[in-house]
Amino acid sequence: DTEVTQTPKHLVMGMTNKKSLKCEQHMGHRAMYWYKQKAKKPPELMFVYSYEKLSINESVPSRFSPECPNSSLLNLHLHALQPEDSALYLCASSLSSGMDTGELFFGEGSRLTVL
C-alpha cells in the first residue's frame, strides 16, 4: 500500500465553523506533513510531525491546529478560518524527516473553500 488518503476531498465552511481534515497512511512512515497550496502556486509547508511529535510549525496561525493521534493518522483542525485560507491542503508522508527524508508521498488533497 503506497497511498496517502485524505478526507474529505472537498469542504465548504463558514468563518465560524469548526471542521477537520484527515490524512491516513499505512506505509510505516514516521514523518507526516501538511502543505497548503494556492492556485498556480507551489505547495507551502505548514507542519511536520516526526514520530508523532510536532517538529516544525512554519509560523502557521493558531486557527489551524494539527494533531497526530498515531503514526498512521494526521488531522488538521480548522476554526474561525478566513476566506483567504481557501486552498488545497495536501498531506504527505516520508520514511523520516531527518537528514535523509527521501521521497514525500502526497495525498490527493482536500479542497477547502471558506465562505
Place this chain on the structure above:
Amino acid sequence: GESVGLHLPTLSVQEGDNSIINCAYSNSASDYFIWYKQESGKGPQFIIDIRSNMDKRQGQRVTVLLNKTVKHLSLQIAATQPGDSAVYFCAENGAGNTPLVFGKGTRLSVIA
C-alpha cells in the same frame, strides 16, 4: 532568502518531441532534489530524484541532470505524450533537518 526557482513558467511542446524543464536553486547545501508532476485536481506525484553526489539519473523516458557548479537542475522528458501535460515542480531537501522546499512550477502543455 534561499529559494528554488524556475526559468520558464510555461512550456508548449509537440507530441513526440523532447521536453526540457529547468530549475535554478540557490541553497548550495542542498543534497537531494526531486521532480514532481501535478495534474489538475491531484496531489504531486514523484517522478525522479537525484542526490548531490550524482550529476545524472535516468528513469523511464525521464532524465534528471544536476549541475552543482551553477546550481541548476533540469528534467528531460523523451517523446512527450499528451499524458505528460501537467505542472512540474522541482523540490530540494537541504542538508540537515530541513523540509522539502518547492520551486515555482512549470506548466507543460503537449500539443497533439
